[in-house]
Amino acid sequence: EEKEEETCSFTVPNYACQRRTQLHHHNPSLSDALTLLAENAELNEDDGRAVAFRRAAAVLKALPAEVTSVSQLKGLPCLGEHSLRVIKDVLKDGSCSEVETTKHSQRFNALKVLTGIFGVGVKTADRWIRDGIFNLQQLRESQTTLNRAQQAGLDHYEDLNQPVTRADADSITEIVQEAVSSLFPGAQVTLTGGFRRGKMTGHDVDFLLTHPEEGREEGLMDKVVSWLDSQGLLLYQKTSRNSYLESRDGPGRPSSNMDRFERCFAIFKLSRGQTSPPAGHQWRAVRVDLVVTPISQFAFALLGWTGSKLFERELRRWAGHEKAMSLSSHALFDKTQVINTLFREINMWNCSNHTRSPVSEAIPE
Numbered sequence: 338e339e340k341e342e343e344t345c346s347f348t349v350p351n352y353a354c355q356r357r358t359q360l361h362h363h364n365p366s367l368s369d370a371l372t373l374l375a376e377n378a379e380l381n382e383d384d385g386r387a388v389a390f391r392r393a394a395a396v397l398k399a400l401p402a403e404v405t406s407v408s409q410l411k412g413l414p415c416l417g418e419h420s421l422r423v424i425k426d427v428l429k430d431g432s433c434s435e436v437e438t439t440k441h442s443q444r445f446n447a448l449k450v451l452t453g454i455f456g457v458g459v460k461t462a463d464r465w466i467r468d469g470i471f472n473l474q475q476l477r478e479s480q481t482t483l484n485r486a487q488q489a490g491l492d493h494y495e496d497l498n499q500p501v502t503r504a505d506a507d508s509i510t511e512i513v514q515e516a517v518s519s520l521f522p523g524a525q526v527t528l529t530g531g532f533r534r535g536k537m538t539g540h541d542v543d544f545l546l547t548h549p550e551e552g553r554e555e556g557l558m559d560k561v562v563s564w565l566d567s568q569g570l571l572l573y574q575k576t577s578r579n580s581y582l583e584s585r586d587g588p589g590r591p592s593s594n595m596d597r598f599e600r601c602f603a604i605f606k607l608s609r610g611q612t613s614p615p616a617g618h619q620w621r622a623v624r625v626d627l628v629v630t631p632i633s634q635f636a637f638a639l640l641g642w643t644g645s646k647l648f649e650r651e652l653r654r655w656a657g658h659e660k661a662m663s664l665s666s667h668a669l670f671d672k673t674q675v676i677n678t679l680f681r682e683i684n685m686w687n688c689s690n691h692t693r694s695p696v697s698e699a700i701p702e
């Protein structure tokens with residue numbers, strides 16, 4: 338009887354957004370191995386493979402006990418041949434040669450260090466590697482021209498690759514809160530991202546700003562950013578405006594991963610007293626994202642910005658495949674109704690112009 342229990346297999350729902358996943362779980366060595374391969378795939382712009390490894394890692398994180406044999410995984414979703422091979426190796430030898438080779442490869446490490454610079458993506462990092470630049474020292478010594486973001490990223494590399502603590506996040510929340518409520522009474526600040534999920538550390542601090550009256554959020558970002566800047570609290574900032582209505586994937590087509598809210602990518606200068614910078618330092622640099630949303634889209638923005646990235650991706654996939662709905666950080670659409678509305682509009686246009694006979698609706702309501 339005991340033996341049967343030992344080899345008893347697990348079941349988990351198909352989509353990550355249907356599962357409860359704890360930060361601390363039973364299979365860290367397996368999920369770490371798969372996550373490293375996902376990271377490597379991302380650094381090599383192989384998104385399909387990256388998502389497959391991320392999904393496999395997420396399944397292992399959701400299991401109620403430690404896996405001791407691959408036979409327990411029979412019938413679980415998201416575990417492809419490649420992931421199963423990695424799992425089998427780790428269970429048998431404690432490590433997987435593909436993971437070890439990747440972990441020690443020059444290209445993987447160079448890509449990690451270079452994309453670890455704020456403002457540097459995989460394309461830039463890959464170009465630098467082809468130019469013989471593999472680390473920060475080589476980058477500093479080279480004649481490479483950096484843009485403003487990359488220069489700030491390189492200047493504050495140490496700080497920005499140091500985890501942001503909950504205390505840092507709280508200090509920054511206070512600062513942003515103070516700025517917003519003195520400049521825009523009634524406007525609201527909400528901490529999102531990993532800290533909203535209860536994580537104790539993160540790579541940045543994410544905020545949503547809104548105003549309970551639609552339209553009153555206009556001008557909020559400019560004022561807040563100017564105030565923060567005038568107080569000497571910003572080491573870097575770049576603000577992009579809201580482009581939702583004019584975008585190709587605008588209201589009816591929320592397809593792209595990136596949302597289109599007005600957004601500020603900033604690097605805060607957080608002083609001693611506000612938090613605990615490294616010993617001997619008076620302040621530390623912290624990455625902060627500020628996003629402004631009209632109240633009518635706030636719920637979707639809050640859901641979309643709480644993460645994790647895989648959770649959001651899976652929630653959208655579930656909405657699309659299982660509910661025929663389209664979810665973004667801006668809105669939730671019933672796809673059948675959107676299509677029918679389109680057909681109705683075409684018919685109205687055709688009939689009023691007497692050009693064609695009506696087309697039928699695609700999906701009966």
Ligand code: DCP
Pocket residue numbers: 529530531532536538539540541542543594595596641642643644645646649
């Ligand atoms: N997000 C998104 N699409 C974007 C930007 C963000 O879906 N273009 C969502 C998913 C993220 C959340 O917003 O979980 C915040 O982004 P972060 O990159 O800051 O991720 P986390 O806050 O989850 O992680 P960390 O703790 O490392 O900051």
Ligand code: MG
Pocket residue numbers: 529530531532539540541542543
């Ligand atoms: Mg974050």
